[in-house]
Amino acid sequence: MSQTSLQNRAVDVTFRLLSQAFGPNGEDTLTLSGLRVHAEITQARFPTAESATVRIEGMTPDVMNRLSMAAPDSARQSASELILTTGDGAGGNTLVFQGGVTLAYVDYTTAPDVAFVAQAFSTVLPNAMPATPTGYRGAIPVSHVLKTIADKAGLTLRGQGVTAIVHDPYFHGSPGQQLGQCLETVPLCAGLGRGELSVWPTSAFANRTPLSPTILHSAPTPPMFVNPAQALSVSAETGLIGYPAWSAGGLALRMLFNPLVTFNSLIALHSRYQPAGWGQQNGPVPVGLWTVTQVHHTLQTQTPHGAWFTNVVAQASREPAL
DSSP states (O other): OOOOSOOOOOEEEEEEOSSSOBTTTTBOEEEEOSSEEEEEEEEOSTTTOEEEEEEEESOOHHHHHHHGGGSOBTTTTBOOEEEEEEEOSSSSEEEEEEEEEEEEEEEOTTTTSOEEEEEEETTHHHHHSOOOOEEOSSEEEHHHHHHHHHHHTTOEEEESSOOEEEESOEEOSSHHHHHHHHHHHSOEEEEEETTEEEEEEOHHHHTSOOOOTTEEEEOOOOOOOOOGGGSEEESGGGTEEEEEEEETTEEEEEEEOOTTOOTTOEEEEEOSEETTTTEEOSSSOOEEEEEEEEEEEEEEOSSTTOOEEEEEEEEEOOOOOO
């Protein structure tokens, strides 16, 4: 949505310690609100998945020192969790990142403006959890296998037209390792973040004979119909900044922060200039359908002229010929 007036932008930062809890009463969750925050959040295809780097100013020294112990313990297979939320404009909160902490430290280089810095990835906790192997005898839908693995990682599975069947699958290791093994067996597109595992059939997988002997068969999968009504409208009126630009990945654009723009989401771009074959046109503004392949949110709070942007890389998405 286009923003024409001043707004109080805020990012709430929550840390969940899986060990070494806060306070004498054993609290293991700390939420920081109203502080100066600079967050960089990226979403891409698994195994890259989602990552965040956050810089926070205004914290007390004791809290910063305590959180500096949030780095993962590989010996114990544990990691702490970082959660970032923003207001949704209706009095609620929108989850924009959730992942395991890989780096946490106090940065004194900008003293007296001391900051706490943390880095996290959505794949850390699924890779750190111990899990029993996942195996089945005979033929079984890969969606069932993925649901089993997702449950072990505490994730909700969002399946999008996955119809492959696998024969005698067996995957071992952590839930993250099992997911990686499964996706090597059955070439699917996957996203992992914000408590969800989302999977889609890749166009290459839908149109070729599977090579892996583990795959028994795949039901014929026609090209997925692209419904423009399900696309998120992106235009100058809804937050598009400047014009789209050519990118090695297809198209790149910048817009005001919109948490609804996520990996593999569909956007309907309204712009007179659309690279990668859409071209310039006179008259009505053309609508181009694009599938998002990478998202990067830059959020700054309590900062004059602070960034509040979403950068997108997307590929052209066209309806199949009937």
